Amino acid sequence: MALSLETAVAYVPRVTRPCHFEPDILEFNEGVLAPYGMRFDPSYAAGGSNTTFLELAEGVLRAALGPLPAPDLLIVAYALPDPHAPEKTLAAHLTRVFDGRPMSFAVSEQGLGAPFTALRIADAYLRSGRCRSVVLLILEQTSFPYPEPFAQDGGLVDSAVLLALGPGGGWELAGVGSAGPHCDLADLLGNPPGLPRDERPGERLVVTGSWGDSLDLGPAGPKAHQAPPGSYCTGVWLEFARHHEEWRDAYRTIVFGDVDPRTGAGHVATFTRRERAAGNERRGHP
Known part of the structure; x- marks a missing residue:
């Protein structure tokens, strides 16, 4: 048996939210940036959408037609971080959508290879007998409170993709x-x-x-x-x-x-x- 595509959803929201960071989130980001000589500056995110990974994930889940199959494994893959909610372990949080059943984790620090790595991991889980079905969420948010020219000058927009893989897809x-x-x-x-x-x-x-x-x-x-x-x-x-x-x-x-x-x-x-x-x-x- 191999994993096959049972459901696929694309989600590209067109919303803009005010830029706001709670004091603890501001402190966290400052601590992460300081060793690299970077400064936390919300003005960089003021003109952005300020959409979080959680909002993207919930949006793409809502956009699915009908109920999603309950997976054995949930993987979140992303290339660029989310400085708006670094305290939230998103993959574990999202298991509530599936009644807390699936194993879950995130794949990051891979650049655009993160979704490819996630598929390789999912296939390995299948071959080892540890799962039969997978939901892969690929997330990209584009508002950063510090210079991130790749996102800010590259014309990137917030987007999310859901791929549900199981035994019966096309x-x-x-x-x-x-x-x-x-x-x-x-x-x-x-x-x-x-x-x-x-x-x-x-x-x-x-x-x-x-x-x-x-x-x-x-x-x-x-x-x-x-x-x-x-x-x-x-x-x-x-x-x-x-x-x-x-x-x-x-x-x-x-x-x-x-x-x-x-x-x-x-x-x-x-x-x-x-x-x-x-x-x-x-x-x-x-």
């Missing part, structure tokens, strides 16, 4: 891979892990992030789709949530690939189409 996780700094994304995508050996021309779609140039895979190569600008670690996964059903009608394999603009490390994940089973999937939200 896109099966076939493999996850990575490469070190200065990797060639085209080479990494050319031979991804889990690619069907009997794949025929036109059956594969390659989905890449917005940071690199669009790939020229040639007339005989796979079809290509590039995520639009506006996200760091959520880009390809937002596209998966928005288009997984229409892509299932057109392709046998989807390969997601991205290169972290900060480190040059590359990541890929391969999903292969399963035969349709009525009632096993729900449509994600734009």
Whole structure:
């Protein structure tokens, strides 16, 4: 058995909240920044949305159509931190949505590779017999009370993706891979892990992030789709949530690939189409 996509939801809120930090949160952030010679300055976040990870997580959970399946494992993945609520252990807090049943933890300090690492961990849990179903929440908030040019100058917007993976979905996780700094994304995508050996021309779609140039895979190569600008670690996964059903009608394999603009490390994940089973999937939200 392999994990497969049962539910996918994309959530991009368009709200702005006043910038406010409680004294204890201010003190915490000052303590974190001081060793790096950085100063806590709320003016940097004054023009931002000031949306927290908790608000993003609850928003994407509400956006799901119908009740979510109760998972054995809940993983929160993110590339950029949330300075608004550092005291909250979000993954453990969210288990209440599922009656406290799932194991839970977060994956961070991986850049945009965090969701790929989370999928690799989820697959390992499945193979070890420790879970049969997983909910993966990929979160990105973009308001920081200190200079964070990557977010502040990069046009990033708050976003969240929910991927519910279990035994009965339509896109099966076939493999996850990575490469070190200065990797060639085209080479990494050319031979991804889990690619069907009997794949025929036109059956594969390659989905890449917005940071690199669009790939020229040639007339005989796979079809290509590039995520639009506006996200760091959520880009390809937002596209998966928005288009997984229409892509299932057109392709046998989807390969997601991205290169972290900060480190040059590359990541890929391969999903292969399963035969349709009525009632096993729900449509994600734009």
